[in-house]
Each structure stands twice: as structure tokens, then as C-alpha cells.
Amino acid sequence: MSPDLNTIAAADDLILPFAIEGAPVRGRLARLGAAVDEILTRHDYPEAVANLLGEACALAALVGSNLKFEGRLIVQAQGDGPVAYVVADYDSNGGLRGYCRYDADRVATVSQDFARPGAKTLLGQGVFIMTLDQGPDTERHQGVTPIEGETFALCAERYFAQSEQTPTRVRLAVGQADRGEGARWRAGGMLIQAVASDDARGDTEEAWTRAQAYFETIGEDELIDPLLSGEQLLFRLFHEDGARVFDVKPLSAFCRCSVDRIKGILAQFPAEERADMVEADAKIRVTCEYCARVYAVAPDGIDVGGV
Ligand SMILES: [Zn+2]
Structure with missing residues (x-):
């Protein structure tokens, strides 16, 4: 019996770079399944907070996947709203991690008022920061812009307009899908940019306008549809002009924390403070904010060096 193509999940956890045929327009499509589910589920955030972090992860992957050298792309936002801080961190091996700091009561209150509170509602007055760290x-x-839109996609477009002056459009989506094994988080996104062209005919602007018109027809549901592959979505959007796809870049949930790093952090505390941290079983417990892993460290194993 041949499998039903309509029920097979398309490939996930990847960046699909593409170019529109004959036009100075390039783009990238992000599809996140198990990787973003792992990041969001580990933290067990309220839905609105998980949505916000999912958007930040998709954005970090979309922007960071263009890095030409080894490094990291960090998306951060902070404000005076129910969510004080959100960070998503992409490394050039495709690793993603992130976390939020928030006030649970205020998030619950604002979640009653809005079906789906956006970035501005959750973060309040604040700033959106993108950092490129290449070692x-x-x-x-680093580029800093005020949070003015209800999505990180709008924040990112503003960032590109201000700091890179490359015409850029961004769309992000986060949601849950249940394919028979419980609800799983998914995230997706697309970024298109008008690139410098050596085409002397001056039709760059027209091509960019056309690409944006197609881009604007993307539905959020399409970006996170587990049955729709990246190639299928690109064909649906740009089939009149054609889109050429390049090698995919895999994405995964990955944190750089380790026992050694945790010991390194503990070594910076004064001895008395470290002594106060020791619990009944003679271990110091440290939780990695990024991935929520808990490390139990024996204080005598900490190399305090000259401290
Ligand atoms: Zn970690």
C-alpha cells in the first residue's frame, strides 16, 4: 500500500533559502517543528509567552541563517509589560535556544483581555534588539529599535529599514498542531529581501513590488502547516515567476550550557555566598535559564582559582 501523500508530514526544523527567478529578490523560509516544541515545552510557559518566544526563535533562525561566518544571532526584547524579557539565540551550526522572564499574574490578566496578546501588549514600552556576534x-x-508593532516581524522590518537599509519583509507564525500525539508547538517564518542587482534595466523596484504582493498573501496557517512542505509553499506563492531553492540548513534545539560553564559561574561568587547556596544533600543547584536543565554541583568540585 502506498502512503497517502496528503497525510505525510513535510520536513521540519530547517531553513530553506530561495531566490525568485529573474528578479533581484532573495528569501529564506523557516519551518520549526520538534526543535521549537522542545524549547517551548521545556519551559512550560503560558500560551501567550510561548507564542512570543516561538516568534523570536523563528526570527533568530531566519536572520541568523544568513551568517557567512561562525557566530550567533541574538534576538532580544525587553519592556515594562507582563513579559519583561525575551531572548532567542541562533548559532551558525543551526542550534536554537531561548527563554522569557515574565510576571505570571500580569500575563494571565492580559490574556483574558486579548485572544492572542502580541509583542507590544506583552512587552509594553520597550526595545527590540538584534545582535550579531561573530566571535x-x-x-x-547591534541594532536597537523601539517595540512599536504587535509582532516581532514588524520589529524586524523596522530594524532592517534602520540599520541595514535593505528592503526586507518578514512574516512569522506560531501555533500548535495535534497529529495524534498531543498538541505540539510549531513555528514558521519567511523573510524576503531586495538585493542589489547589476541588471541595468531598472526594473528592480517593480520586481520587489511583485514579490511583496505575493508575500502578502501568505497565511499564518500556511507557515506552520505540518503537511505543507517549504517547496510547496514557495510554489504556491511564487509559481508565476518561479522560485529557485538552495541547500537547506538544519535547525535544532541546542544549548551551550555544561557542568564546566556552571562551575565557572559559581566560581565567581564569594565563598560565603556559595556556602549559602549549598542544599541539604551538599549540592548547589543551578538551573540554566535557556534550557531549564538543572545542574547539581558539589561545591568542592568548583575550581575557584585565585578568587
Ligand atoms: Zn542550557
Whole structure:
């Protein structure tokens, strides 16, 4: 019996770079399944907070996957609203991680007032920050813009308009899908950019306008549809002009925390403070904010060096 193609899940956890045929327009499509589900489920956030972090993860992957060198792309936002801080961190191996700090009572209140509170409602007055970190010997490149839209997609478009002056459109979507094994988080996104063209005919603007018109027809449901592959979505959007796809880049949930890093952090505390942290079983417990892993460290195993 041949499998029914309409019920087979399409490939997930990847970035699909593409170019529109004959037009100076490039883009990337992000599809996140198990990777974003792992990140969001580990933290067990309220739905509105999980949505916000899912958007940040999809955005970090979309922007970061364009890194030409080894490094990290960090999306952060902070404000005076129910969510004080959100961070998503992409490394050039495709690893994603992230977390939020929030006030549960205020999130619950605002979630009653809105079916789906957006970035501005959750973060309040604040800033959206994108940081490109290409290693210890390089300068960090950071762009800061005020949070003005209800989605991180709008924040990102504003960032690109201000700091890179590359015409850029971004769309992000987060949701849950239940394919018989309980509700699982999914996230998706698309970014398109008008790239410099050596085409002397001056039709760059027209091509960009056309690409945006197609782009605007994307439904959020399409970005996170587990049965719709990236190639199928690109065909649906751009079939009149054609889209060429390039090698996919895999994405995964990955945290750089380790026992050694935790010991390194503990070594920076004064000895008395460290002594106060020791629990009844003679261990110090440290939770990694990014991935929620709990490390139990024996204080005598901490190399305090000259501290
Ligand atoms: Zn971690």
C-alpha cells in the first residue's frame, strides 16, 4: 500500500533559502517543528509567552541563517509589560535556544483581555534588539529599535529599514498542531529581501513590488502547516515567476550550557555566598535559564582559582 501523500508530514526544523527567478529578490523560509516544541515545552510557559518566544526563535533562525561566518544571532526584547524579557539565540551550526522572564499574574490578566496578546501588549514600552556576534575577536554588531508593532516581524522590518537599509519583509507564525500525539508547538517564518542587482534595466523596484504582493498573501496557517512542505509553499506563492531553492540548513534545539560553564559561574561568587547556596544533600543547584536543565554541583568540585 502506498502512503497517502496528503497525510505525510513535510520536513521540519530547517531553513530553506530561495531566490525568485529573474528578479533581484532573495528569501529564506523557516519551518520549526520538534526543535521549537522542545524549547517551548521545556519551559512550560503560558500560551501567550510561548507564542512570543516561538516568534523570536523563528526570527533568530531566519536572520541568523544568513551568517557567512561562525557566530550567533541574538534576538532580544525587553519592556515594562507582563513579559519583561525575551531572548532567542541562533548559532551558525543551526542550534536554537531561548527563554522569557515574565510576571505570571500580569500575563494571565492580559490574556483574558486579548485572544492572542502580541509583542507590544506583552512587552509594553520597550526595545527590540538584534545582535550579531561573530566571535571574541570581532566587534559585536547591534541594532536597537523601539517595540512599536504587535509582532516581532514588524520589529524586524523596522530594524532592517534602520540599520541595514535593505528592503526586507518578514512574516512569522506560531501555533500548535495535534497529529495524534498531543498538541505540539510549531513555528514558521519567511523573510524576503531586495538585493542589489547589476541588471541595468531598472526594473528592480517593480520586481520587489511583485514579490511583496505575493508575500502578502501568505497565511499564518500556511507557515506552520505540518503537511505543507517549504517547496510547496514557495510554489504556491511564487509559481508565476518561479522560485529557485538552495541547500537547506538544519535547525535544532541546542544549548551551550555544561557542568564546566556552571562551575565557572559559581566560581565567581564569594565563598560565603556559595556556602549559602549549598542544599541539604551538599549540592548547589543551578538551573540554566535557556534550557531549564538543572545542574547539581558539589561545591568542592568548583575550581575557584585565585578568587
Ligand atoms: Zn542550557
